[in-house]
Amino acid sequence: MSFLSYLINGISLGSVYAIIALGYTMVYGIAKMLNFAHGDVIMVGGYVALTMMLNLNVNPVIAILVAIVACTVLGICIETIAYRPLLGAASPLAVLITAIGVSYFLQNVVLLIFGSNPKSFQSVVTFGDLQLAGGSLVISDEAVVTILTCVIIMVVLTLFIGKTKAGQAMQAVSEDKGAARLMGINVNGTIALTFAIGSGLAAVAGILLLSSYPSLTPYTGSMPGIKAFVAAVFGGIGSIPGAFIGGILLGVIEILGRAYISSQLADAIVFAVLIVVLLVKPTGLLGKAVQEKV
Amino acid sequence: MKKLNKTTKDNLITYGMVLIAYVAVEIFLKAGVVSSLLQGLLVPLCVYVVLAVSLNLVVGISGELSLGHAGFMCVGAFAGAFVSNCVKDVITAGSVRIFLALLTGAAVAAVFGLLIGIPVLRLRGDYLAIVTLAFGEIIKNVMNVFYIGIDGSGIHVSMKDKMSLGLAADGNVIINGPQGITGTPKDSNFTIGVLLILVTLFIVLNLIHSRDGRAIRAIRDNRIAAESVGINITKYKLMAFTISASLAGAAGVLYSHNLASLQASKFGFNTSILVLVFVVLGGIGNIRGSIIAAVILTLLPELLRALNDYRMLIYAVVLIAMMLFTSSPAGMAFRERFSLKRLLGRTKEGKEEQ
Numbered sequence: 001m002s003f004l005s006y007l008i009n010g011i012s013l014g015s016v017y018a019i020i021a022l023g024y025t026m027v028y029g030i031a032k033m034l035n036f037a038h039g040d041v042i043m044v045g046g047y048v049a050l051t052m053m054l055n056l057n058v059n060p061v062i063a064i065l066v067a068i069v070a071c072t073v074l075g076i077c078i079e080t081i082a083y084r085p086l087l088g089a090a091s092p093l094a095v096l097i098t099a100i101g102v103s104y105f106l107q108n109v110v111l112l113i114f115g116s117n118p119k120s121f122q123s124v125v126t127f128g129d130l131q132l133a134g135g136s137l138v139i140s141d142e143a144v145v146t147i148l149t150c151v152i153i154m155v156v157l158t159l160f161i162g163k164t165k166a167g168q169a170m171q172a173v174s175e176d177k178g179a180a181r182l183m184g185i186n187v188n189g190t191i192a193l194t195f196a197i198g199s200g201l202a203a204v205a206g207i208l209l210l211s212s213y214p215s216l217t218p219y220t221g222s223m224p225g226i227k228a229f230v231a232a233v234f235g236g237i238g239s240i241p242g243a244f245i246g247g248i249l250l251g252v253i254e255i256l257g258r259a260y261i262s263s264q265l266a267d268a269i270v271f272a273v274l275i276v277v278l279l280v281k282p283t284g285l286l287g288k289a290v291q292e293k294v
Numbered sequence: 295m296k297k298l299n300k301t302t303k304d305n306l307i308t309y310g311m312v313l314i315a316y317v318a319v320e321i322f323l324k325a326g327v328v329s330s331l332l333q334g335l336l337v338p339l340c341v342y343v344v345l346a347v348s349l350n351l352v353v354g355i356s357g358e359l360s361l362g363h364a365g366f367m368c369v370g371a372f373a374g375a376f377v378s379n380c381v382k383d384v385i386t387a388g389s390v391r392i393f394l395a396l397l398t399g400a401a402v403a404a405v406f407g408l409l410i411g412i413p414v415l416r417l418r419g420d421y422l423a424i425v426t427l428a429f430g431e432i433i434k435n436v437m438n439v440f441y442i443g444i445d446g447s448g449i450h451v452s453m454k455d456k457m458s459l460g461l462a463a464d465g466n467v468i469i470n471g472p473q474g475i476t477g478t479p480k481d482s483n484f485t486i487g488v489l490l491i492l493v494t495l496f497i498v499l500n501l502i503h504s505r506d507g508r509a510i511r512a513i514r515d516n517r518i519a520a521e522s523v524g525i526n527i528t529k530y531k532l533m534a535f536t537i538s539a540s541l542a543g544a545a546g547v548l549y550s551h552n553l554a555s556l557q558a559s560k561f562g563f564n565t566s567i568l569v570l571v572f573v574v575l576g577g578i579g580n581i582r583g584s585i586i587a588a589v590i591l592t593l594l595p596e597l598l599r600a601l602n603d604y605r606m607l608i609y610a611v612v613l614i615a616m617m618l619f620t621s622s623p624a625g626m627a628f629r630e631r632f633s634l635k636r637l638l639g640r641t642k643e644g645k646e647e648q
Binding site: 229 | 435
């Protein structure tokens with residue numbers, strides 16, 4: 001039974017990684033850049049929700065909505081100020097460095113406002129743990145909500161990208177920016193929309209993560225950010241189902257590694273599995289190999 | 295001077311710059327106008343310059359994005375500190391000890407560079423970047439649970455805890471898991487740091503302008519074309535990666551001999567990123583730029599110390615602003631329009647017209 005409960009915890013943590021990884025992978029797919037500030041958007045979402053709930057005493061549902069809106073706006077601001085001017089830059093590394101700059105910026109703004117002491121986050125899920133098999137298997141309510149949210153987001157996002165005009169515009173832009181522009185697609189608007197969706201998802205992920213692991217500091221976002229990036233690459237970066245599978249697998253490996261092998265080496269195990277996967281399949285689990293033209 | 299070609303002249307300027315900076319700092323030190331805070335920064339400054347130059351060899355010259363440079367620094371730092379701790383009772387001359395430590399650190403880091411490079415360099419682009427990141431984190435995590443001790447019967451290694459080393463009574467724990475290494479002799483100083491910078495420059499600049507270096511750059515510019523003229527891709531990529539790792543290891547040794555205690559947690563992802571920022575801001579592939587960027591960006595947070603809580607915020611804003619100014623198409627057009635050369639050129643033309 002303990003294995004089952006570890007597995008469910010792993011899937012729950014993995015669902016959070018998957019939601020963050022979706023943001024990574026969408027931005028990468030469309031703008032071909034690694035958005036290192038993504039992890040810090042999670043942290044900002046956490047702080048917004050916490051302030052709304054603790055200091056303003058609003059309903060958790062409203063707090064979540066405000067956090068999502070705030071992160072969405074933040075995502076659009078980041079895109080406009082720090083990334084759009086560099087779209088035609090000679091080196092792709094330029095954008096990577098501004099992303100790091102944005103990451104430092106967000107961390108330090110939050111540090112100035114809230115200080116470096118960890119704040120304890122109150123869970124937004126309060127309907128009580130599930131008792132199964134006569135009480136021998138307890139599933140926390142946060143895990144249930146996290147997994148369900150992840151599945152819903154996954155389904156809605158797939159439908160959005162496949163069926164709506166805006167979603168198809170995203171696919172077109174990620175395939176070929178020039179051709180998309182010729183077809184009358186607003187390329188900059190589409191990229192901004194991708195950032196907005198990714199950042200909104202980051203807010204959701206942040207609140208879910210903090211509901212299960214309730215310690216919030218200005219640096220809370222960076223490690224889940226890196227792990228989600230790993231998850232995105234694991235599943236094949238640019239692929240949405242890949243991000244989902246990569247995230248879940250990563251979470252399960254991390255929790256099982258922590259439980260059965262060594263709690264200090266859990267991160268090392270996660271990264272080692274990633275290396276093995278990439279060496280066997282260099283484009284990730286579901287990534288498409290791009291044919292090189294000579 | 296006429297006989298020197300352009301690259302030789304360029305290289306001499308780089309060496310000269312380092313030497314002049316060294317002499318200037320020494321004069322200021324003798325004059326006693328350097329604050330103790332800045333004095334404490336001199337060795338880290340050398341460490342970061344060596345790291346930046348060595349990372350530029352991989353990122354700029356070989357064209358592969360590496361996010362795990364701190365991992366090699368970590369390996370070198372621990373290997374060097376281990377050797378110094380073992381021999382500190384036998385060898386008392388600090389300069390001999392650190393020379394030995396630098397050699398060991400560089401050699402061990404080179405072995406790691408080679409072992410990691412063989413699988414990693416099969417990958418390309420962002421996948422390579424993420425795997426180097428992964429290796430960097432693995433090294434940090436493993437060092438965090440690594441115990442090594444020494445007693446009469448030899449060296450004991452464990453990955454569990456101090457007790458399982460099974461040391462004899464006279465035994466001595468040298469690397470103590472998360473607590474790292476303590477009591478490393480403080481053998482680093484500014485002169486040794488500058489010497490290491492010069493050696494690094496000598497190795498890297500000579501490599502770049504050698505036949506091997508041209509092969510490495512050819513692979514960066516067009517892998518397929520390079521392969522089709524018979525350049526052994528794996529060999530040259532591995533060469534750049536290993537040399538870079540080994541220099542990072544040497545930088546780590548310098549770093550570890552400047553601190554009383556050393557923990558693996560200091561060599562995380564953030565350190566790798568810090569060095570990458572130096573390389574990108576200094577200009578990818580531009581060795582002299584890396585040196586200048588490393589010096590300025592290491593000093594910047596200290597110079598902003600008066601601003602207290604706001605300094606890292608300003609650092610972040612400066613980073614973004616510099617990147618937008620130097621790399622965005624709009625910023626480049628602006629620089630083109632108002633560049634000094636062009637403004638000077640105009641005044642010259644104006645004079646000629648008169």
